[in-house]
Amino acid sequence: MRQDVSELIKKLNVEKVSKLLEIPEHRITGALQRKTLQYVRGKPGLFRFDKPVSSAEGGTSVFIEPFDIVRGFPKISRTLVLYPALVKHFSSCKKVVVEEKMNGYNVRVALVGDKLVGLTRGGFVCPYTTEKANDIIGLDFFHDHPELVLCGEMVGPDSPYVPKSFYGIESLEFFAFDIREKATGKPLSVMMRRALMEEYGIKSVRLFGEFEVSEAHIEITKIIKELGSAMHEGVVIKDPEMLLPPVKYTSSQSNCADLRYAFEFYNDFGRDFFFPRVCREAFQSVEWDEDEVSLGKRCLQLGESILQPMVKTIKKKKAGERIAENVQIRVKSMNTAKEFEEHLKLLGVDAVFEAPEKIGNEYLVRIKRINQSTNDKTEAILGGQLWS
Numbered sequence: 200m201r202q203d204v205s206e207l208i209k210k211l212n213v214e215k216v217s218k219l220l221e222i223p224e225h226r227i228t229g230a231l232q233r234k235t236l237q238y239v240r241g242k243p244g245l246f247r248f249d250k251p252v253s254s255a256e257g258g259t260s261v262f263i264e265p266f267d268i269v270r271g272f273p274k275i276s277r278t279l280v281l282y283p284a285l286v287k288h289f290s291s292c293k294k295v296v297v298e299e300k301m302n303g304y305n306v307r308v309a310l311v312g313d314k315l316v317g318l319t320r321g322g323f324v325c326p327y328t329t330e331k332a333n334d335i336i337g338l339d340f341f342h343d344h345p346e347l348v349l350c351g352e353m354v355g356p357d358s359p360y361v362p363k364s365f366y367g368i369e370s371l372e373f374f375a376f377d378i379r380e381k382a383t384g385k386p387l388s389v390m391m392r393r394a395l396m397e398e399y400g401i402k403s404v405r406l407f408g409e410f411e412v413s414e415a416h417i418e419i420t421k422i423i424k425e426l427g428s429a430m431h432e433g434v435v436i437k438d439p440e441m442l443l444p445p446v447k448y449t450s451s452q453s454n455c456a457d458l459r460y461a462f463e464f465y466n467d468f469g470r471d472f473f474f475p476r477v478c479r480e481a482f483q484s485v486e487w488d489e490d491e492v493s494l495g496k497r498c499l500q501l502g503e504s505i506l507q508p509m510v511k512t513i514k515k516k517k518a519g520e521r522i523a524e525n526v527q528i529r530v531k532s533m534n535t536a537k538e539f540e541e542h543l544k545l546l547g548v549d550a551v552f553e554a555p556e557k558i559g560n561e562y563l564v565r566i567k568r569i570n571q572s573t574n575d576k577t578e579a580i581l582g583g584q585l586w587s
């Protein structure tokens with residue numbers, strides 16, 4: 200379906216967008232032509248940056264009626280070794296703040312007109328996230344601070360994107376890790392943000408403390424070992440004033456869990472998924488000065504995380520089963536489930552929605568996400584097709 204660019208230009212107030220984002224007009228129309236800036240049908244209608252354009256992050260959303268801009272969430276760089284990376288990166292800070300990196304999906308919640316919307320990383324309004332945001336966060340904070348966007352992780356078993364059950368969460372919870380200005384993306388300081396969240400009764404990610412930059416690597420090593428043994432993902436290390444960009448660092452256990460997941464659907468995940476994760480294990484092992492036994496354990500865990508899920512997948516296919524991922528959502532209104540089904544179609548996700556189950560005043564809807572590429576590839580190879 201080709202969208203007429205001149206129609207899109209009419210729909211979007213290019214001049215206003217250009218001024219607010221400080222991007223020349225011709226770059227915006229160019230982005231529309233290249234579809235880096237795309238129109239997303241739906242309620243509310245919006246444009247989203249599929250990739251970064253100048254200083255506008257990928258995932259930046261431009262709403263049309265009423266006009267509003269919510270900047271995308273910036274990428275967070277990763278370090279593979281704590282020392283001397285932290286000393287180098289945070290050279291202009293005396294201290295750093297360490298917060299837990301939770302493993303869920305990234306959400307920005309903002310007031311657009313008089314409605315609260317839940318945006319996912321790509322800059323889409325997700326109907327499910329929007330219902331949950333209204334439920335969990337509500338309007339109080341935004342009545343007082345309509346120009347701010349709450350950035351946080353949606354975590355729990357009822358997550359259609361990254362379901363996790365080890366946090367002890369019943370359904371889905373929101374944990375704030377950033378408050379930014381909607382249009383500029385400028386962040387509040389860590390402590391100001393945490394105090395505001397406390398004031399409004401909104402959960403924040405766990406705070407481990409503020410450490411001298413020169414000693415942070417020692418503290419973080421201890422924290423990561425603890426987090427890893429509980430299967431938690433890792434930490435994000437931040438400049439207390441949020442002037443420097445944060446840095447993330449993760450546990451081996453969570454790394455291996457990612458691999459186990461990805462290799463179950465090995466042909467649906469890019470090969471790019473694999474290589475950096477092996478590198479992380481190697482650098483961590485050297486930084487921790489592991490002996491033969493510890494390294495042996497790490498090797499075994501890494502190998503098992505790759506081969507076991509893949510073998511399981513091949514056996515499943517051999518037995519005639521379909522390779523799919525089971526996820527679930529819990530909604531107050533079946534209309535939200537319907538809208539979410541449409542939303543997944545828009546994203547090009549192949550999903551089968553099962554009949555809802557009523558639990559209290561909510562509906563639990565199980566969803567099978569079909570990993571078509573892994574299905575096809577496995578079937579073909581088992582049927583005798585050559586690898587290349």
Ligand code: ATP
Nearest residue numbers: 273274275298299300301304305352376404435447
């Ligand atoms: P990125 O594009 O930022 O590298 P990614 O999709 O590869 O992200 P991750 O490796 O999960 O994602 O790391 C960054 C993400 O971590 C953030 O986008 C955010 O959703 C999540 N996150 C969880 N906890 C925190 C936290 N305390 N501070 C900042 N981000 C956090």
Ligand code: MG
Nearest residue numbers: 301302303304
């Ligand atoms: Mg994540």
